[in-house]
Amino acid sequence: MSPSTAAAPLLQVRNLRVEFPTRRGTLVAVDDVSFDVAPGEVLGVVGESGAGKSLTGAAIIGLLEPPGRIAGGQVILEGQRIDDLPYEQMRKIRGARIGAIFQDPLTSLNPLYSVGRQLVETIQTHLPLSAFDARARAVGLLKEVGIPGAETRVDHYPHQFSGGMRQRVVIALALCANPRLIIADEPTTALDVSIQAQIIALLKGLCREHGTAVVLVTHDMGVIAETADRVAVMYAGRLAEIGPVRDVVKNARHPYTRGLMGSIPSIGGHAERLTQIDGAMPRLTAIPSGCAFNPRCPQAGVRCSIERPDLMRAGPSRAACWLYDSAGVGAPAAREAARG
Amino acid sequence: MADAVTTTSGPLVRLKGLKRYFDVSPPLLARVIERKPRAIVQAVDGIDIEIARGETFSLVGESGCGKSTVARLVVGLYGPTEGSVEFDGMDMQERRSAAEMSVIRRRMQMIFQDPFASLNPRWRVFDIIAEPIRAFGLANSTDEIRDRVNELLAQVRLTAADGSKYPHEFSGGQRQRISIARALASKPEFLVCDEPTSALDVSVQAQILNLMMDLQREFGLTYLFISHNLAVVYHISTRVGVMYLGRLVEVADTQSLFRRPRHPYTRMLLDTIPDLEMTGRQRAPVAGEVPSPINPPSGCAFHPRCPHANERCKVERPNLSSLDGGSVACHAVEEGRLPMEERTYAAG
Ligand SMILES: Nc1ncnc2c1ncn2[C@@H]1O[C@H](COP(=O)(O)OP(=O)(O)OP(=O)(O)O)[C@@H](O)[C@H]1O
Ligand SMILES: Nc1ncnc2c1ncn2[C@@H]1O[C@H](COP(=O)(O)OP(=O)(O)O)[C@@H](O)[C@H]1O
Ligand code: SF4
Ligand code: SF4
Ligand SMILES: [Mg+2]
Ligand SMILES: [Mg+2]
Numbered sequence: 001m002s003p004s005t006a007a008a009p010l011l012q013v014r015n016l017r018v019e020f021p022t023r024r025g026t027l028v029a030v031d032d033v034s035f036d037v038a039p040g041e042v043l044g045v046v047g048e049s050g051a052g053k054s055l056t057g058a059a060i061i062g063l064l065e066p067p068g069r070i071a072g073g074q075v076i077l078e079g080q081r082i083d084d085l086p087y088e089q090m091r092k093i094r095g096a097r098i099g100a101i102f103q104d105p106l107t108s109l110n111p112l113y114s115v116g117r118q119l120v121e122t123i124q125t126h127l128p129l130s131a132f133d134a135r136a137r138a139v140g141l142l143k144e145v146g147i148p149g150a151e152t153r154v155d156h157y158p159h160q161f162s163g164g165m166r167q168r169v170v171i172a173l174a175l176c177a178n179p180r181l182i183i184a185d186e187p188t189t190a191l192d193v194s195i196q197a198q199i200i201a202l203l204k205g206l207c208r209e210h211g212t213a214v215v216l217v218t219h220d221m222g223v224i225a226e227t228a229d230r231v232a233v234m235y236a237g238r239l240a241e242i243g244p245v246r247d248v249v250k251n252a253r254h255p256y257t258r259g260l261m262g263s264i265p266s267i268g269g270h271a272e273r274l275t276q277i278d279g280a281m282p283r284l285t286a287i288p289s290g291c292a293f294n295p296r297c298p299q300a301g302v303r304c305s306i307e308r309p310d311l312m313r314a315g316p317s318r319a320a321c322w323l324y325d326s327a328g329v330g331a332p333a334a335r336e337a338a339r340g
Numbered sequence: 341m342a343d344a345v346t347t348t349s350g351p352l353v354r355l356k357g358l359k360r361y362f363d364v365s366p367p368l369l370a371r372v373i374e375r376k377p378r379a380i381v382q383a384v385d386g387i388d389i390e391i392a393r394g395e396t397f398s399l400v401g402e403s404g405c406g407k408s409t410v411a412r413l414v415v416g417l418y419g420p421t422e423g424s425v426e427f428d429g430m431d432m433q434e435r436r437s438a439a440e441m442s443v444i445r446r447r448m449q450m451i452f453q454d455p456f457a458s459l460n461p462r463w464r465v466f467d468i469i470a471e472p473i474r475a476f477g478l479a480n481s482t483d484e485i486r487d488r489v490n491e492l493l494a495q496v497r498l499t500a501a502d503g504s505k506y507p508h509e510f511s512g513g514q515r516q517r518i519s520i521a522r523a524l525a526s527k528p529e530f531l532v533c534d535e536p537t538s539a540l541d542v543s544v545q546a547q548i549l550n551l552m553m554d555l556q557r558e559f560g561l562t563y564l565f566i567s568h569n570l571a572v573v574y575h576i577s578t579r580v581g582v583m584y585l586g587r588l589v590e591v592a593d594t595q596s597l598f599r600r601p602r603h604p605y606t607r608m609l610l611d612t613i614p615d616l617e618m619t620g621r622q623r624a625p626v627a628g629e630v631p632s633p634i635n636p637p638s639g640c641a642f643h644p645r646c647p648h649a650n651e652r653c654k655v656e657r658p659n660l661s662s663l664d665g666g667s668v669a670c671h672a673v674e675e676g677r678l679p680m681e682e683r684t685y686a687a688g
Contacts, residue, residue: 048541049512162629192402193568195629197612219541222614249616263546265575266616267598268685273553274546274575280511 017072044228099174116154126177164195243317301329357423385586401583466503513544592666
């Protein structure tokens with residue numbers, strides 16, 4: 001692998017494949033997913049539940065729960081391949097170079113230790129600081145994430161904080177060693193709307209100041225629209241579309257993304273009915289051949305149920321859809337209407 | 341659709357001074373030994389709402405403000421600590437014969453957030469939907485019941501074949517359709533829906549919201565709809581009530597509430613809506629969090645977070661008073677020191 005240069009992406013995900021061996025055969029939960037994240041960039045990853053968002057995030061930070069495993073592809077951080085590192089080495093990278101924030105702040109916090117102790121431990125694991133300096137940094141971080149009275153709060157235990165405050169602590173924990181990349185999986189889903197707005201603003205501000213890149217996994221398009229620079233849309237384990245946030249939200253190319261955007265209720269609109277995509281995302285055990293979206297796609301042609309499209313250029317974005325191929329989708333697909 | 345029992349001309353549902361407190365004190369012994377005080381959660385603390393026939397009245401507010409408690413009070417899962425629930429002119433607290441109660445209960449049904457927890461996992465979908473039909477004696481022969489269940493399955497866009505499956509064989513959205521079919525089985529006029537789409541993906545949410553609006557039109561249903569998602573509420577509601585710590589702070593028709601919000605808390609909630617239009621509007625994240633309902637702040641419960649709070653707000657609780665067809669509970673609005681605010685939205 002060549003050494004990283006300034007222009008090189010911070011993170012490269014190449015043909016990532018995540019599998020679960022089961023008694024009834026192997027489930028492919030993430031299939032041939034590739035994308036880059038530039039330094040300081042926020043990449044939103046959206047899709048319905050089960051689309052493979054969390055597994056993609058977990059694979060990047062090496063936290064796939066067995067029997068889940070990376071069955072193919074590469075994860076490259078600052079030019080270094082990290083998907084095949086031994087556990088201990090990966091553990092050092094986590095925290096030092098990649099931080100993680102999960103939906104439930106309690107999964108990241110130890111209920112038995114004060115938040116200060118947890119922060120100090122993490123700081124000292126990754127930075128050569130004395131106990132005194134580490135504590136000062138911990139208090140500084142708590143201040144930075146907006147915990148009032150950080151000097152006293154540092155000695156409190158997780159259960160003494162509200163949900164929103166706990167998530168702030170988790171963000172502080174993720175930022176301890178100044179990582180270059182943060183993987184945030186549904187960081188605001190468990191929080192109230194008003195707190196959600198606070199946390200998103202915080203995350204965005206901090207990452208801009210520190211130049212930290214973020215892979216933001218969420219099913220909330222509103223959060224993505226406000227936070228991300230680019231968006232990757234996942235469907236049934238694959239990327240359906242990836243592009244600049246404005247294009248994906250306002251001018252989606254993939255028929256699935258268009259349906260998804262249309263189904264979001266908006267304030268001010270007068271539409272009586274919401275746009276709806278009939279049917280449901282397939283289960284992993286029954287992914288349709290060809291384009292996985294073809295049974296639900298209003299634009300599907302005969303080619304779509306036979307040949308699987310890879311990402312191809314579609315305006316400023318890339319979409320995995322034959323509509324953007326010079327040969328097109330072929331004759332319209334004849335089939336019964338998908339069940340709603 | 342339903343064979344009405346008494347049909348008065350007033351609102352279908354009327355909540356009057358409705359309160360529900362929960363005692364969450366430590367056990368008596370602990371209180372005596374450890375000198376811990378009694379703790380009472382004022383989950384719902386005096387609410388007046390009238391819901392007209394055929395309308396969708398929505399309740400919004402942050403977690404813990406008492407929305408679900410109101411829902412449970414309305415359908416009788418909780419009894420009120422004070423106040424009353426009237427359904428079609430009948431006070432639900434009055435003593436009634438079991439037969440009379442059953443008639444009223446048939447006319448109102450509830451749909452919950454978690455469609456899995458509310459469906460018996462060991463029953464086939466057919467039996468889940470048939471249960472209220474049997475319980476209320478709405479069909480007699482096996483054939484009649486089967487036809488009715490199949491009709492209901494079709495109404496929620498499922499098939500007769502789905503009846504022989506178990507809940508776990510369905511996705512979240514399909515399970516919510518099953519809950520809706522079961523709720524419709526007794527031919528109710530009034531549905532209480534507590535966050536019916538909050539556990540669902542947006543694309544599935546769109547399917548369920550469309551279905552609910554279709555059913556409302558078809559059967560003239562009245563909804564009490566609970567959600568924390570303001571865009572969903574905008575989409576489905578006729579009128580909206582905003583709750584904060586067990587009380588209503590503003591009630592207005594949907595368009596007025598979203599375009600001319602009066603209460604500072606309503607404005608704050610509207611400010612938190614993520615901006616899909618990306619019009620560059622800067623969201624000002626609001627300070628603070630919902631205080632504990634065990635010791636709510638004095639005066640106006642919103643005062644610790646309110647940018648317009650003054651001394652009066654800290655001591656005197658504002659009452660809901662009518663204003664331009666809606667109602668607001670805020671001293672600043674009443675004193676005329678809160679400027680009007682027009683909000684515009686990109687037409688979606
Ligand atoms: N059975 C109960 N015993 C004790 N306290 C309760 C009970 N039910 C509700 N509460 C309390 O009453 C308050 C209101 O709860 P409720 O469930 O009505 O809130 P909500 O507005 O529906 O919130 P969410 O948006 O989280 O569903 C909360 O503080 C809650 O903890
Ligand atoms: N331990 C597991 N065993 C089998 N399948 C799994 C396991 N964990 C996740 N999956 C499947 O992988 C798919 C993607 O999961 P996930 O990444 O968690 O989705 P998302 O985060 O997009 O909701 C889902 O279909 C899920 O059911
Ligand atoms: S490839 Fe065909 S089926 Fe798939 S999204 Fe494009 S048009 Fe639809
Ligand atoms: S009464 Fe006072 S504190 Fe309460 S909302 Fe109005 S201005 Fe704010
Ligand atoms: Mg997930
Ligand atoms: Mg609730």
